[in-house]
Amino acid sequence: MDAHEILSQFEFYRNAHDTLQSEILTHSRVTMLENGTEIYREGEVCERVAFVGDGSIRVFKRHDTGREITLYHVRQSESCILTASCVLTGKRYPATAVVESENSVEAVLIPPSKFHGWVHSEPVVRNYVFGLMSQRIADMMALIEEITFGKMDERIAHYLLEKFTGEGTYLRSIHVTHEQIADELGTAREVVSRLLKEFEKSGALELGRGRVRMVNERLLRAFAGELV
Amino acid sequence: MDRHQLLSQFEVYATAPRELREAMLASGQVMQLDGGARVFSEGEGCQVVPFISSGAVRVFKRNGARREVTLYHVGAGDSCVMTMSCIVNGCAYPASADVVLTAPLVFLGYSPALMLNWIEQFPHMRAHYQKMMHKRMLHLFGLIEDLTFTRMDRRIASFLLQKFSGGGVFTPSVNITHEQIADELGSAREVVSRLLKEFERSGAVELSRGQVRMTNENMLRMYAGQSQ
Numbered sequence: 001m002d003a004h005e006i007l008s009q010f011e012f013y014r015n016a017h018d019t020l021q022s023e024i025l026t027h028s029r030v031t032m033l034e035n036g037t038e039i040y041r042e043g044e045v046c047e048r049v050a051f052v053g054d055g056s057i058r059v060f061k062r063h064d065t066g067r068e069i070t071l072y073h074v075r076q077s078e079s080c081i082l083t084a085s086c087v088l089t090g091k092r093y094p095a096t097a098v099v100e101s102e103n104s105v106e107a108v109l110i111p112p113s114k115f116h117g118w119v120h121s122e123p124v125v126r127n128y129v130f131g132l133m134s135q136r137i138a139d140m141m142a143l144i145e146e147i148t149f150g151k152m153d154e155r156i157a158h159y160l161l162e163k164f165t166g167e168g169t170y171l172r173s174i175h176v177t178h179e180q181i182a183d184e185l186g187t188a189r190e191v192v193s194r195l196l197k198e199f200e201k202s203g204a205l206e207l208g209r210g211r212v213r214m215v216n217e218r219l220l221r222a223f224a225g226e227l228v
Numbered sequence: 229m230d231r232h233q234l235l236s237q238f239e240v241y242a243t244a245p246r247e248l249r250e251a252m253l254a255s256g257q258v259m260q261l262d263g264g265a266r267v268f269s270e271g272e273g274c275q276v277v278p279f280i281s282s283g284a285v286r287v288f289k290r291n292g293a294r295r296e297v298t299l300y301h302v303g304a305g306d307s308c309v310m311t312m313s314c315i316v317n318g319c320a321y322p323a324s325a326d327v328v329l330t331a332p333l334v335f336l337g338y339s340p341a342l343m344l345n346w347i348e349q350f351p352h353m354r355a356h357y358q359k360m361m362h363k364r365m366l367h368l369f370g371l372i373e374d375l376t377f378t379r380m381d382r383r384i385a386s387f388l389l390q391k392f393s394g395g396g397v398f399t400p401s402v403n404i405t406h407e408q409i410a411d412e413l414g415s416a417r418e419v420v421s422r423l424l425k426e427f428e429r430s431g432a433v434e435l436s437r438g439q440v441r442m443t444n445e446n447m448l449r450m451y452a453g454q455s456q
Contacts, residue, residue, distance in 0.1 A: 061369065063377040071369060082365070089355075089362045094369060120351060133361050134313030138322045140368040141289060141299060147375045148414035149291040186376035 003028035006053030006108045009077035012128035020122055027114045033105040039097040046086040046093055048109040051079045055105030059097045069186030071095060072139055081136045084129050087112040088119060153195050155185050157224035164214050173213040199223060234281050234336055237305045240356040248350045255342060261333040267325040274311035276337030280304050283333035287325045297414025299323055300367050309360045312340050381423050383413050385451035392442050401441040427451060
């Protein structure tokens with residue numbers, strides 16, 4: 001994909017007037033980032049704002065003990081609001097961001113000074129950033145609610161259902177390790193393994209090496225608390 | 229207190245260009261709400277952007293039953309721009325807010341439309357908005373980390389230490405119920421009571437009806453994980 005193709009996934013770019021579009025293009029650089037690439041580490045200065053055209057980036061907090069909690073993912077046709085916010089306020093990046101997707105991430109990179117300028121001078125860019133920011137804050141509140149009140153068995157079942165049926169696809173089997181699930185949900189691998197075993201015993205799932213197969217969707221939905 | 233005095237508490241006003249300062253001075257309505265009053269419920273959002281002169285607001289998520297978790301507080305000299313983000317986005321605000329019990333809330337309220345205008349018009353107000361949003365976002369990340377990685381005994385101990393030495397003054401005794409602590413930290417009253425009892429047995433605090441007294445600060449700091 002070239003810069004125009006990637007940026008066309010973004011409403012602010014599509015709605016930008018011609019001069020702004022070509023100015024954005026002039027300052028865009030397309031990059032490919034392989035699975036596992038660390039983009040930002042906690043405390044780093046943000047040196048580019050990324051607009052993702054393909055692939056997915058995981059943004060998370062890492063604790064001294066090595067445990068992790070995923071804050072959110074930056075997926076296709078999304079941008080990392082944390083980067084934008086750091087650029088706008090001159091702050092350092094408060095989390096870790098790593099490429100985690102089977103396809104490499106293809107993204108457009110824009111220099112912070114340019115981005116900063118557009119947010120100030122162009123309402124179309126500004127509205128995009130403000131909208132993204134409030135969306136992310138609402139997501140964070142939902143995550144806090146889930147951590148506080150949601151039970152871990154429900155959260156795991158819910159997470160798996162998302163994977164099996166999320167984004168319009170329907171998969172019978174997914175590649176995911178117990179460790180990955182634990183990192184996503186901010187719990188220990190042991191907790192995940194114990195609960196997955198329970199799901200398996202009841203006949204909802206079948207576990208293989210680095211793989212989870214859904215055997216009984218209704219049962220899994222019951223574990224997720226979705227059925228009455 | 230006249231309007232200028234009231235507004236002078238706010239950095240965004242004190243450092244504003246003259247035109248903006250005059251506009252802020254000329255509009256906005258001084259309002260008051262009783263301690264404990266509901267400011268807005270989840271899904272409603274706020275009809276005014278408050279600049280708080282005295283008292284404080286607690287913003288929280290409530291879980292169907294009776295459990296709550298506090299997301300953040302907005303106190304004197306603070307303005308809450310969060311609910312405005314919803315107006316920008318046309319979504320409902322995903323949390324509820326109450327005036328804290330201890331004192332009435334006095335604030336200057338501006339209409340969201342007016343604030344949006346100023347954000348459009350004045351880089352100064354824009355920077356303020358971005359700074360506030362960034363600050364809240366960081367706070368939510370911190371809360372997520374805390375909820376995920378920090379044990380409840382440590383969280384209760386830190387919370388109490390903050391109360392005992394809150395706002396730079398040292399108070400050996402605070403009026404607070406176990407239920408209020410549970411609501412602040414997103415736990416159940418029973419859990420809080422059990423852990424407080426443990427603190428009491430070890431001599432760190434003394435409990436009475438609706439009151440917690442600190443009897444051994446070092447011990448409490450140890451519970452909070454603050455001493456070596």
